[in-house]
Amino acid sequence: MAEWYHTLQDAIVTHAGEWWTYLATGLLCWLDGFFPPVPSESIVIAMSALSETHGGPVQLWLVILTACAGAFAGDNTAYLIGRHIPLDKIFRGERGTRTLIRAHDLMHRKGAVMLMSARFIPGYRIAMNMVAGFVRFPHRRFMVIDAVATLMWGALSVGIGLAAGSLFHDRPLLGIIIGIALGLVIGYLIERGHAWRERRHAARHPGEGPRGTVVE
Template sequence: MDLIRTFLEWVEALDQVIVSLVDGPWILPVLILLATIDGFFPPVPSESVVIAIAALSVAGTGPPLWLLVPAAALGAFIGDQIAFTIGRRIPIARIPFLNSGKGAELVARANRVIFRRPAPLLIAGRFVPGGRIAVNISAGAMGFPRRRFMEIDAVAVVLWALYSTLLGIAAGAYLKDHPVLSVVVGVALGVLMGVVIDRVAAWRHQRKERRASAEAEADGTPAA
């Protein structure tokens, strides 16, 4: 119950901030800034902001939806490039949240597959708050080619921006007479889908590892 209460309080605070800005000229610059910070700073889940703005735009306030997607994608792309550069410049051992718990698990997963299946890893990682930071920093630290990273990331951020905007549109259209509730529902769906994507990606990765291990044992060679 405490977790739910905290979540609702956070959404209410987010809603108040966005409502105060949504009709002004600063909402898109603020979105770009938050999406950029989200690329390398875990506590700023920018998809929640995208969803909230989209839901309010459907209700008749806020920027045109056709501007929301490129603004969100631009900020996300810049943030991901910063994370990649951090991985190039700073040893992962010096980044605390990547050396324990979920962060360490994501780094280990990224290190194993970044050169074998980079596109699925980087695209799926973009949809997991916090997970994208671990994956992108790992890509930089492992020496993954910058140009290839930028190409894949460009696709990832556009898909992410479209997905977040569509969630907000759906919530806003379904609850068009209750704009605040549409924000709460949209953000909750965004958080839930992030968790689901993370779990599915982890399950698929574990399944592939078990299959590779079984094949290696059958061949009489150790698994990679």
């Protein structure tokens, strides 16, 4: 799967600006909403770094449109999966169980806030969106929150790509690599920040169970 993704990403970057690369970008963003092995941020950053803003062939507004539309569709697909498919069949193993329990807990305690912030954490956002469907979080409200989060995510990813393209204008490939690396670092820092806040919450409320209920 990883080899397939990198082959597709290389093809998109090589032919950036052709009509099908925008559709492929949107498709990857859609898959990323419910299929963790497909990290859509990297291709959005790469396409943005090659935008016409820096003399490249890519039209930035099309990148933003297809990326946000794909991401929004992917998040809602995850929501519908969580509503109709038992999550224990999806999140298997010890790590999957921990992720599911944590997402379930956060959804009950501060659902809207977590849906917004989880969009910036690859993989973890899938758990949050599926749990939102599982606990019957109102779908219309979910779509409004997700639309705002998706626009913010798109702006951040495109911004990273533009910054990398500006700093390494004469070396577009290096700009793409630096931009993707920066995107990964930001995602990692956001995830670590959430983990730190949850550890603080657990330390302050040692009697709470996985759903925010008191353990007797």
